[in-house]
Amino acid sequence: MAEPTSDFAIDATGVARRFGTRWVLRGVTLQVRSGETVGLLGSNGSGKSTLLRILATLLRPNAGSASIYGHDIVRAPDEVRARIGFLAHEPGLYEDLTAEENLRFAATMLGSQGAGTAATEINAALARVGLTHAARERVRGFSAGMARRLAVARLLLGRPQLLLLDEPYSNLDAEGIAMMSGVITEIVQRGGAALVVLHELAPAAGILSRTLTLRDGRA
Amino acid sequence: MAFADDWRRVRAIAWKDLTTERRSKAGFNGVVALGVTILMLFGFALGPDTQAIRDAAAGALWLAALFAAVLAFNRSYQVELESGALDPLLLYPGSRWAIFSGKLLANLSFVGLMLVIVVLVGIVLFQVTIPAAWPALIGVLVLGAIGICTLGTFYASMASRSRAREVLLPLLLFPMLVPALLAAMQASKALLGGDLMHEADAWIKLLIAYDVIFLIATHLAFEHVIEA
Numbered sequence: 213m214a215e216p217t218s219d220f221a222i223d224a225t226g227v228a229r230r231f232g233t234r235w236v237l238r239g240v241t242l243q244v245r246s247g248e249t250v251g252l253l254g255s256n257g258s259g260k261s262t263l264l265r266i267l268a269t270l271l272r273p274n275a276g277s278a279s280i281y282g283h284d285i286v287r288a289p290d291e292v293r294a295r296i297g298f299l300a301h302e303p304g305l306y307e308d309l310t311a312e313e314n315l316r317f318a319a320t321m322l323g324s325q326g327a328g329t330a331a332t333e334i335n336a337a338l339a340r341v342g343l344t345h346a347a348r349e350r351v352r353g354f355s356a357g358m359a360r361r362l363a364v365a366r367l368l369l370g371r372p373q374l375l376l377l378d379e380p381y382s383n384l385d386a387e388g389i390a391m392m393s394g395v396i397t398e399i400v401q402r403g404g405a406a407l408v409v410l411h412e413l414a415p416a417a418g419i420l421s422r423t424l425t426l427r428d429g430r431a
Numbered sequence: 432m433a434f435a436d437d438w439r440r441v442r443a444i445a446w447k448d449l450t451t452e453r454r455s456k457a458g459f460n461g462v463v464a465l466g467v468t469i470l471m472l473f474g475f476a477l478g479p480d481t482q483a484i485r486d487a488a489a490g491a492l493w494l495a496a497l498f499a500a501v502l503a504f505n506r507s508y509q510v511e512l513e514s515g516a517l518d519p520l521l522l523y524p525g526s527r528w529a530i531f532s533g534k535l536l537a538n539l540s541f542v543g544l545m546l547v548i549v550v551l552v553g554i555v556l557f558q559v560t561i562p563a564a565w566p567a568l569i570g571v572l573v574l575g576a577i578g579i580c581t582l583g584t585f586y587a588s589m590a591s592r593s594r595a596r597e598v599l600l601p602l603l604l605f606p607m608l609v610p611a612l613l614a615a616m617q618a619s620k621a622l623l624g625g626d627l628m629h630e631a632d633a634w635i636k637l638l639i640a641y642d643v644i645f646l647i648a649t650h651l652a653f654e655h656v657i658e659a
Contacts, residue, residue, distance in 0.1 A: 270518055293522050302515030308451040320443040321523035323436050350454075366519070 218282030221246050221374045221405035222267060226276035228429075229262055236262045238429035239276060246373075249396060249406040249419050254426035260409045261301065263426070264376050267407070268298040280374055297372025297399075299380055303363035307352040311343055311362050314351060318366045337365035341391060356383035364395060375399055375406035381415040389415045437529040444533025449540060451510055458506050459541065466499035466549040474556050481558060488557040489619035493612055496549055497579060500542045501601055504583035507534050508591035517591075527654035531584065538580045546576055559623060567631065568622045574638040575615035578645065582607050585649040589656050614638040 222244040229237040237259045244250050254260050265271045267278055269289040277284065283291035305314050315337060319330040338344045341361040351359060360383050367375075380392050396406050397419055410416055413423070424431055452458050473491035477484050511517040520530060550572065553559065562568060586603045590596040618634035 268518075268522065270521065290524060294524055296522070298518070298522055300515055300518050304516040304519045305514060306447060306451055306510065306516060307514060308454040308510075309447065313450070317443055317447050318519070318523075321440055321520075321525070323439075323524060 218279065219245060220279070221248070221281060222278065222407060223282075224263075224267070224276065224278035227263065227266060227273045227278055228275040229259075229266060229271060229273050236429055237266075237273070240426070240429070240431045242424065242431055244374075244405050244407055246403050246405050247400060248421040249400050249408065249416075251413065251416055251420045251423040252407055252409045252426065253413065253423055258426040259429045260426055261378050264298070264378050264407065264409055265300075268296055268376050269293055270298075295373045297367040297370055297375045299363055299367055299375070299377045301378045301382070303359040305351045305359055305362055305366075308350060310348050310350050311338065311354075311365075312347040314362060315366060315369060318369050322370050324369070333369055334365075337368045340368060340395070341365045342387070357385055357388055360384055361388060361391070364392065368395065372399065373404045375404065375408070377406065378409045379411055380408060382411070384415075393419050433526075437526050440523070440525050440529040441532040441536060444530060445536035445540070448507065448510070448534060448537035452506075452537070452541060458503070459545070462499045462502045462541070463545050463548050465502060466495045466545055467552050469495035469498055470549060470553055470556060484557045485559060485623075486620075488553060488559050489623055490616050491557070492550060492553045493575065493616050493619065495553075496542070496546050496576075497605075497608065497612065499545055499549070500538075500579055500583055501604065503538060503541050503545070504580075504587040504604075505590075505597055505600055507538055507584060507587050512591060521657065527657060528650045530657065531588070531650060531653040534588075535580060535584045538584050539576060542580050542583075543573075543576055546572060562622050562625060564622050564626060564631075567626075567635070568619060571615055571618045571622065571631075571635060571638065574635065574642055575611065575619075577642045578611035578615070578638065579608060581642065581645050581649055582611075585645075585653065585656070588653065611638060611641045614641065 220243050222242060224240060224242045226239040226241060227237055228235065228239050240263055252260050262271065266273050267280065267285060269285050269292050272286060279285065280292045281295055285292050309317065312334060315334040316330060319334060324330040324333060338347050341364050343358065343361050343365065346358060351362065375396060381389050384392060393416065400406055408416055470491060473487065473495065474484065477487055511520060582604055586600055590599040590603065593599050614634045614637040618631045618638065621631040621634065
């Protein structure tokens with residue numbers, strides 16, 4: 213993967229988005245540098261998840277611009293997608309596949325070369341999130357916390373530089389919360405960055421560089 | 432290298448869709464049951480006239496297959512929508528056509544299997560004599576299935592973001608399928624009747640042209656349909 217072409221992991225200016233006639237974001241300006249973990253706070257409907265989805269290239273802004281490591285989210289979405297790890301509120305797993313099969317599918321889609329390499333990466337990711345014992349179980353039987361852990365394992369397979377996480381601590385027990393903080397810290401310490409949507413500050417308090425609050429669609 | 436990666440993705444998506452479908456079972460059983468039921472209803476509607484039943488066999492078979500296939504197309508994006516897996520799918524690197532091709536391949540396998548069962552039931556139910564040109568008839572079945580699945584998979588992706596997708600899909604799909612359906616029905620009817628007037632060739636050519644045009648067009652347009 214090419215080196216970042218900007219000091220800013222995220223550089224967004226005046227990002228706005230509306231759904232129908234309702235403006236959810238009204239011009240958000242935000243910069244996140246490499247090595248930073250930024251907590252994104254705000255009440256329900258303040259536009260946190262919408263901002264994250266725009267930065268992840270899943271939604272287009274109606275106004276403003278944003279780039280990830282210097283790559284414009286609208287003009288160069290493939291470059292952006294190659295650098296981010298996005299964790300949505302829903303884990304986005306296939307319930308009739310096992311944990312291992314879900315990760316094998318993700319590894320293939322990510323372009324992992326060779327079955328041996330993929331298997332090693334999958335085993336390492338499962339071990340990292342504490343799901344080795346459940347590798348061959350179907351996701352349908354997983355608790356919400358286990359599904360969240362598996363979604364984190366999938367995220368690790370992509371070796372992201374920038375984490376965009378939407379309430380990553382929800383449904384996790386104390387051990388899971390520590391695991392999640394550990395994963396975020398590892399990636400940020402390797403020169404990455406993280407933008408974390410939080411409902412409560414407490415679980416992530418120890419790892420945040422700073423916080424940002426969205427009110428009425430503005431930062 | 433990029434094409435090899437995309438081809439790996441095509442196979443992975445097809446494998447994933449077919450595996451989830453095989454394990455959930457409900458989808459395939461429902462689709463086949465619907466196809467067979469429609470075929471039987473046509474049989475009842477046509478009455479006891481054996482010749483009338485034979486004449487209508489090709490049309491009844493293709494309509495039964497089409498109605499049942501719509502159920503399969505609706506399901507093809509349902510798994511992603513229900514579990515929120517569409518977002519991760521769109522965030523993977525690689526060409527968007529790989530997602531479409533993977534889903535098309537899975538739908539073709541699924542609908543192809545359903546078609547085999549419906550055809551076998553139709554042969555018994557409508558007392559159809561298997562023609563000498565049966566390889567050509569199989570060719571028509573394959574070409575018809577490709578046409579139906581190509582547009583079905585495409586419009587299912589378009590309708591998938593709508594709340595009224597179950598209604599929207601047939602409304603979008605059926606008018607566009609008229610040429611393919613007409614060609615498949617007429618070619619099948621001609622072949623089942625021995626093709627004395629050599630009509631089948633022209634209909635098969637139309638079917639091939641339809642498939643080629645829409646295979647290219649849908650692969651090119653898919654990216655614009657699936658992006659938010």
